[in-house]
Amino acid sequence: MDLKASIARAWRTARDDDRDMVVGKEPGSGWIIMPLDDPNSDMLHPSIIVTPDGLRYPEDHELVATLVAEGE
Numbered sequence: 001m002d003l004k005a006s007i008a009r010a011w012r013t014a015r016d017d018d019r020d021m022v023v024g025k026e027p028g029s030g031w032i033i034m035p036l037d038d039p040n041s042d043m044l045h046p047s048i049i050v051t052p053d054g055l056r057y058p059e060d061h062e063l064v065a066t067l068v069a070e071g072e
Contacts, residue, residue: 003072006031007064010050021050031072 001009003023010021010033020036024044034041036049046063049056055064 001031003031003064003067006033007048007050007055009033011052011054014050015052018052020052020056023048023050 006023010023013033014021021033022036022038022041022044023031023033024041024047025031026044032044034044041047046067048060048064055061
């Protein structure tokens with residue numbers, strides 16, 4: 001799944017489950033989605049926090065724009 005699709009899915013999950021999600025990469029893998037409260041979410045890099053209202057931080061918007069421009 002590409003970055004945009006992963007963020008869209010994480011946003012739907014965050015709204016449905018009313019909890020924050022993380023979209024990120026593990027070394028050697030594609031984009032994955034996991035709950036923010038999962039300790040393994042700290043190992044994702046880069047990572048983007050998605051809340052039921054959308055991306056959590058303004059710098060996450062900038063990161064997504066950069067990654068999409070790079071073809072992620």
